[in-house]
Amino acid sequence: MTPVQTEFNSQVTLLPHLPQIVPGEVCAQCDVCCRFPESDSFLRPYFTRDEIREAVSLGLSPALFDDPAGAQIALVNDPAGDGYHCPAFDPESAQCGIYQRRPLDCQLYPLALMWNEAGDQIVLGWDTKCPFMREARSSEIRVHRERVQQLLGEESALRVLEAHPRLIGRYQDDVVVLAPLPEVTRRVWAHQPDRRLQPLRLADAPMMAAALRASGSPVREPLAAFAFPYHYVWTTTLPHRWMEQNGVYFLFAQSPDGWFMPVPPFGAGVFVEAVREGFALMRQWNGASPVSRIENLTDSQKNGLDARTYHFSNKNPDYLYRAEALANLAGDRYKSQRALCNRVEREQPVTFESYRSPDHHQGCRSLYRRWAGQKQAARLDQMGQWLLEDAEAAHEIAWSWGERLGLLGTIAMVRDQIAAYTFGYWLTPTTYAVLFEVADRSMPGLAQALFRQTCRTALRNGAEWINAMDDAGLPGLQKAKQAYHPTTMVKSWIASAD
Ligand code: SF4
Incomplete structure (x- = not known):
């Protein structure tokens, strides 16, 4: 099958690549895999969070996954009118378009992970729906099963399985049980200390x-x-x-x-x-x-x-401001922010528009990486470095699934390029909270102009208050937030007990 050449996202957790028992030429002749009779088939492949990110970076639409944290892919109609197929599958060539990066669920097939009939043990089995396996020698299946079992026992695989118990299917009587997986069972139970969670x-x-x-x-x-x-x-x-x-x-x-x-x-x-x-x-x-x-x-x-x-x-x-004050930036106390807004408007042809997915997705991702590089070059402290490392995956959710999350996004365009973006949400009918803000640091005043624009839009839509979140204890952020003269600092506490 043809591998897809693409930029590989280094943040994706690499799992051991599982061997395949069925020869490629046999797969190409068969019409079982990747096709399904019903659109909501429970056999649709499950993608983990990292696999969704990987699939999206390879060109699959985020809309195919109903949850970025892990989901079964949505199927598409078969053009021949014969059921449904995985959107990564090309019915003409009978090939998977993401074969080299296909999810663990697909790599495993025709083996399968499932709960045993009693529901108390995870087992590895082989699916009798695969014609090749029905003909395969038992010694061949045994060698393959041992190799897969060993790889599934590796720490990286155990972590994925404990975090994604939906990879373990329900009991199917047409799947022949090959071996129990006690360590996988133990890890999945330990990760879920209470069945109500x-x-x-x-x-x-x-x-x-x-x-x-x-x-x-x-x-x-x-x-x-x-x-x-x-x-x-x-x-x-x-x-x-x-x-x-x-x-x-x-x-x-x-x-x-x-x-x-x-x-x-x-x-x-x-x-x-x-x-x-x-x-x-x-x-x-x-x-x-x-x-x-x-x-x-x-x-x-x-x-x-x-x-x-x-x-x-x-x-x-949290820093809480009057929306009207930040929308107008009037008076002496906002002199420096006003000057910065004027400067960027003088120096750059900035326009603002609402964020639209997927049109603005790639532009935001490129900006994020440029911005992260600028922050690193400015010698971040350790805390800032950690926050930056965690943040890209969180921003990815806003770019791809923001609308379904109730996030509102605004982008600033400079010469046909996204130079800044922000996402926020309505915390109360009169309080708008700013969740993320990213602005090209080589354009002084851009961040201030985008923030003012956000506050103007929120004010027009009924906001009395702007919540700009906390400062994460970062002195630079604290100074910047204080400079906007918060009306209230909303106190927040951590409780612990003996
Ligand atoms: S991801 Fe690839 S291997 Fe998996 S079901 Fe879709 S087309 Fe088939």
Whole structure:
């Protein structure tokens, strides 16, 4: 099969490449693989987060995946009117257009990972739907199975399988069980300390929004963390899981040290009891580790908790501004920002427009890499370096899935090139939160002009307040945010317990 030549994204996690038992010429003659009778077939290949990024960079549309964190690909109609096929499959040549980078799910086939009939053990089997396997010698299948089993036992593969349990299919009686995989089973269970936990997916946004509304947050104290996109974009760095219990919504994130709650529990239940329950769960999963904590408690939530039971530490507060002040930049106190906006308008032919996917996707990606290079050249401190490394995957979600996340984007064009972009969301009906901002650093004033433009648009659409998030403890960012004269610093606390 023909490999696709492309720029390879070095950030994608490399898995051991699995050997293939079926010769290419046999595959080319067969019409089983990559084609499906129903559009929602449960046998559609599952792509992990990295595999989706890879497939998108190879030209597949992000719209084919209903969740960037991992999803089965959407199928397309077969041109001959005969069912459906994978969009990466070319029916004329009978070849996979991403063969060298096809997902683990496809690499495995005609072997398959599935739960055993009792549902308590993950097993490796072979699919009797593959005609080649029906003819293959058992010694040949055994040698192949041993090689694949060994590769699936490697740490990189175990990490992918524990993070993507959907790669393990349900029991199928036409798949012949070859071997149990006890280590894979152990890792998948260990990664899921409680069966009630669900991975945070795009489709979960309405449930979290409803829980936030029921708890009255974030209207009273508009912390940017009280919104789904704020957390979802960072699932690229830390796996997030949620559960709902007695009307209370709990969100957990898994760091290398253990589980913590990036936001307090939300919902209609009694807050004090929900916090107690959250800590009880984390203690159960983390033991006595100090990693157990609840982040982004508001001042009033903190004040409602017993200071003898919990310890509180300050988290960096959010900067809250009057939208009108930032849209106009009037008066002496905004003199320097106004001068910078005037300068860029004098020196560059800047125009602003709304972000559109996929038209602006590649332009934003190129700008991000240029901008990251400029920041690195300016000698970032270690913290800034880490943030930059994590951020590209989060921005990728905004470029590809921003609309479905409820993100609004604006780009600044200079000479037919994207020179700056921003994404944000409505935190409350009158508070707009700015999530990301990237501007070419070689154009002084561009970042300020884009920020003013964002505030003008938000003001026109009913914003009274702009939340510019916190400063992550970075002195440069703190100075820049202070220079816009915040009206309020929205306090935020971290609670821990003995
Ligand atoms: S990704 Fe390639 S190998 Fe996998 S189903 Fe699609 S066309 Fe077939």
